[in-house]
Amino acid sequence: MFGAVVVGIGIAGSMRIRDLLNPLQSSPSESLKLIGFVSRRKLDQFNNAKQIELDEALKSKDIDAAFICTDNQNHEESVRHFLEVGKHVLVEYPMALSAEAAYDLWRLAEQKGKVLHVEHIELLTEQYKQLKKEVQGKKLVEGVLHFTGGHLDENLSGFPSFSGIARLSWLVDLFGDLIVTSATREEQKELNYSKLTAHFLTAENRPLTWVEERAPGMKRDKHIHFSFTTGILDTLPSSSRASVGLFMQDQNLFAKKLLGQVTREELLAEKQRILKCIDLAEEIKKKCEH
Ligand SMILES: NC(=O)C1=CN([C@@H]2O[C@H](COP(=O)(O)OP(=O)(O)OC[C@H]3O[C@@H](n4cnc5c(N)ncnc54)[C@H](OP(=O)(O)O)[C@@H]3O)[C@@H](O)[C@H]2O)C=CC1
Ligand SMILES: C=CC1=C(C)/C(=C/c2[nH]c(/C=C3N=C(/C=C4\NC(=O)C(C)=C4C=C)C(C)=C\3CCC(=O)O)c(CCC(=O)O)c2C)NC1=O
Numbered sequence: 001m002f003g004a005v006v007v008g009i010g011i012a013g014s015m016r017i018r019d020l021l022n023p024l025q026s027s028p029s030e031s032l033k034l035i036g037f038v039s040r041r042k043l044d045q046f047n048n049a050k051q052i053e054l055d056e057a058l059k060s061k062d063i064d065a066a067f068i069c070t071d072n073q074n075h076e077e078s079v080r081h082f083l084e085v086g087k088h089v090l091v092e093y094p095m096a097l098s099a100e101a102a103y104d105l106w107r108l109a110e111q112k113g114k115v116l117h118v119e120h121i122e123l124l125t126e127q128y129k130q131l132k133k134e135v136q137g138k139k140l141v142e143g144v145l146h147f148t149g150g151h152l153d154e155n156l157s158g159f160p161s162f163s164g165i166a167r168l169s170w171l172v173d174l175f176g177d178l179i180v181t182s183a184t185r186e187e188q189k190e191l192n193y194s195k196l197t198a199h200f201l202t203a204e205n206r207p208l209t210w211v212e213e214r215a216p217g218m219k220r221d222k223h224i225h226f227s228f229t230t231g232i233l234d235t236l237p238s239s240s241r242a243s244v245g246l247f248m249q250d251q252n253l254f255a256k257k258l259l260g261q262v263t264r265e266e267l268l269a270e271k272q273r274i275l276k277c278i279d280l281a282e283e284i285k286k287k288c289e290h
Pocket of ligand 1: 008009010011012038039069072093094121
């Protein structure tokens with residue numbers, strides 16, 4: 001059994017507590033046991049789980065793994081604290097808000113011989129799995145992925161290429177290695193309006209564009225326009241709900257890693273994809289700041 005603590009009780013943290021208390025039967029998740037949660041607020045109890053102090057969690061012999069579900073600006077610090085005291089870590093994406101920090105944390109995890117798992121539920125949705133099937137084997141001519149969503153506080157969430165890393169993950173997982181050719185940022189501060197536009201080239205020199213647009217009340221949505229040599233794909237597949245919840249699927253993956261059931265090749269491929277996306281996010285940020 002691996003004792004677990006959930007850190008940060010927002011939307012994601014609450015779902016983590018729910019899933020840890022109700023693991024999918026006969027799944028790797030049954031090897032995880034919730035010991036308690038850490039919050040910067042005083043909550044005492046949450047779904048019968050008990051609140052513990054951060055210091056206590058770091059020292060506790062009953063805790064083997066930490067689930068970091070705080071706002072993005074806190075990820076680096078929390079991941080580092082738990083790795084340093086020799087705990088395994090699951091962190092919600094984005095793992096950190098700079099490439100330097102991300103590489104540093106992987107090095108630390110390897111030094112300590114601990115699992116560092118980054119949640120990427122955007123790759124686990126039925127919609128994405130269907131999209132990937134539709135794209136497989138096709139030759140891209142050009143493509144656009146346009147995301148819209150509500151306002152985010154950048155002090156907590158970080159630069160939009162990092163808070164929007166799920167869109168980069170989609171593009172890299174669908175089309176392979178990308179290079180950033182240009183990126184711009186448009187902001188209307190008084191309206192909390194933000195639009196990031198990044199242009200890429202694929203390894204075959206095909207152009208791809210990512211737009212991340214946010215404003216208060218804007219609907220959370222994604223639009224695609226992918227031209228292939230064989231035709232155009234401009235609607236996302238209609239999606240049924242996954243039979244196993246997304247955070248539960250991710251928890252199973254983490255538990256499998258703790259149990260040593262994931263191959264070195266798989267672990268390496270995943271790490272490379274995650275760092276590739278972080279590198280792109282960093283590059284986009286640099287280009288926007290110029
Ligand atoms: N929501 C989602 O579907 C997904 C989220 N993620 C990632 O998960 C992480 C957390 O996101 P999410 O849970 O959505 O964000 P929330 O804003 O809901 O929670 C973030 C943090 O804010 C604090 N908080 C929560 N509610 C309140 C409140 N009422 N008053 C004051 N503080 C509060 C909590 O910290 P504390 O308990 O310490 O006060 C919590 O850790 C992010 O990194 C995000 O990218 C990733 C994939 C999906
Ligand atoms: C209703 C308000 C709502 C909020 C505040 C919300 C926040 C939210 N959802 C996210 C991703 C995500 N959120 C979901 C799914 C959900 N997430 C949920 O909170 C719920 C209820 C679902 C269920 C459909 C998925 C699948 C992702 C991964 C990125 C994606 O594919 O869009 C993220 C991570 C950053 C990002 O990729 O944009 C945040 C902060 N999502 C919401 O839907």
